[in-house]
Amino acid sequence: KYPLSRFGTKFTSPSGISGLMKDMGEALQTDEKVYMLGGGNPAHIPEVNALWRERMEHILSNGSEYERMVANYDTPQGKESFLKALSGMLNREYGWKIGPENIAITNGSQSAFFCLLNMFGGTDESGKMRKILFPLLPEYIGYADQAIEEGIFTARKPRIEELPGNRFKYHPDLDNLEIGPDIGAVCVSRPTNPTGNVITDQELAVLSERTAEKGIPLIVDNAYGAPFPNIIFTDANLIWDEHIILSMSLSKIGLPASRTGIIVASAEIIEALSGVNAILSLANSSIGQVITAPLLENGELLRLSSEVVRPFYLKKSRETMKLMDEAFAGLPYSIHVSEGSIFLWLWFKDLPVSSIELYRRLKKRNVLVIPGSYFFFGNDDPWPHRDQCLRVSYAQNSEDVRRGIEIMAEELRLIYGI
Numbered sequence: 001k002y003p004l005s006r007f008g009t010k011f012t013s014p015s016g017i018s019g020l021m022k023d024m025g026e027a028l029q030t031d032e033k034v035y036m037l038g039g040g041n042p043a044h045i046p047e048v049n050a051l052w053r054e055r056m057e058h059i060l061s062n063g064s065e066y067e068r069m070v071a072n073y074d075t076p077q078g079k080e081s082f083l084k085a086l087s088g089m090l091n092r093e094y095g096w097k098i099g100p101e102n103i104a105i106t107n108g109s110q111s112a113f114f115c116l117l118n119m120f121g122g123t124d125e126s127g128k129m130r131k132i133l134f135p136l137l138p139e140y141i142g143y144a145d146q147a148i149e150e151g152i153f154t155a156r157k158p159r160i161e162e163l164p165g166n167r168f169k170y171h172p173d174l175d176n177l178e179i180g181p182d183i184g185a186v187c188v189s190r191p192t193n194p195t196g197n198v199i200t201d202q203e204l205a206v207l208s209e210r211t212a213e214k215g216i217p218l219i220v221d222n223a224y225g226a227p228f229p230n231i232i233f234t235d236a237n238l239i240w241d242e243h244i245i246l247s248m249s250l251s252k253i254g255l256p257a258s259r260t261g262i263i264v265a266s267a268e269i270i271e272a273l274s275g276v277n278a279i280l281s282l283a284n285s286s287i288g289q290v291i292t293a294p295l296l297e298n299g300e301l302l303r304l305s306s307e308v309v310r311p312f313y314l315k316k317s318r319e320t321m322k323l324m325d326e327a328f329a330g331l332p333y334s335i336h337v338s339e340g341s342i343f344l345w346l347w348f349k350d351l352p353v354s355s356i357e358l359y360r361r362l363k364k365r366n367v368l369v370i371p372g373s374y375f376f377f378g379n380d381d382p383w384p385h386r387d388q389c390l391r392v393s394y395a396q397n398s399e400d401v402r403r404g405i406e407i408m409a410e411e412l413r414l415i416y417g418i
């Protein structure tokens with residue numbers, strides 16, 4: 001009805017993930033049982049929820065702590081007590097030498113990415129277009145629609161390593177990865193949403209070295225990584241350096257509603273990001289910071305991550321892959337090695353229909369997954385693989401996951417005629 005700006009038009013366009021979310025929401029408007037293997041909500045783990053409840057009860061009964069938490073604006077950078085607790089913990093764990101000046105809080109890491117991707121990607125003062133390079137597709141769908149300007153994302157296809165037993169692993173094609181003068185930052189999620197891939201220490205070291213050489217930041221999205229939530233099943237090491245922007249979050253350990261994103265970066269970048277955050281959000285939500293600050297100091301958050309959260313997801317990942325191997329036997333399927341995150345990534349070779357058509361057919365049977373093609377943004381190379389994959393969340397209850405996989409197998413047998 002009303003004329004919109006370019007920004008307005010781009011951000012209200014029904015294409016991409018917003019259309020998909022709407023479509024999935026509509027699928028839920030039924031009384032029938034729906035198998036939700038699509039979304040990225042973390043599981044409700046009783047021991048984890050019990051700790052949040054205990055902390056809230058303590059806050060409520062601890063003098064005016066509750067009122068201070070809800071009745072004061074936080075600063076745009078985050079709460080001093082949380083910044084100190086977190087920098088202290090990271091220094092103890094990893095031998096870094098960072099301080100509160102190296103950390104900024106945002107209302108979820110999603111909004112940190114909106115700021116960062118548009119700070120380093122887009123037209124610069126001299127009129128030159130600077131791009132964000134994603135060195136390893138497929139990559140997190142949540143970045144795909146975040147650019148304010150058109151055409152600022154550029155992404156590279158992976159090298160595929162096929163492994164025995166219907167498994168595969170993506171690698172960044174580092175031999176052919178050129179970081180041209182138009183690149184403003186390089187960005188990678190590790191563990192990767194959607195694949196569960198964890199790029200190796202060596203691969204990360206090469207990306208770090210090359211970005212440092214070019215004088216641009218390397219953004220590493222550690223939403224699933226160590227030290228919390230620690231949904232990572234390889235021995236990968238966490239690294240930080242002056243040019244690395246490390247993103248973390250309280251969401252996947254079980255506090256997604258607290259909207260607490262955490263950025264660790266040089267003091268210069270933190271100051272800039274806090275300035276953008278102040279314009280965008282004024283201040284941050286304090287709740288996640290207040291709940292977790294003492295748990296960072298006493299080691300409880302790390303204990304919970306390693307002793308409860310990680311084993312919970314590792315077990316579910318293994319069980320789900322076993323169910324898939326049984327249900328998909330005889331089909332031309334392959335599962336990306338599960339090295340972290342809460343998803344499994346499936347590749348159906350020579351799939352006779354598109355991944356969106358497969359999604360639609362499964363939706364008709366009340367199984368919700370995410371079509372793989374959405375995760376291949378920033379690259380238009382024709383490539384059948386990009387249309388042969390699906391992302392499946394294994395965080396939901398085991399019975400739903402099992403039944404959802406059985407229905408997937410039935411539908412795939414019809415599609416392949418096997």
Ligand code: PLP
Pocket residue numbers: 040107108109110111140142189192193221223248249250251256259260261
């Ligand atoms: N990065 C990755 C890789 C994610 O999977 C998600 C959420 O699914 C986010 C960032 C954003 O999380 P939040 O805004 O809840 O911190």
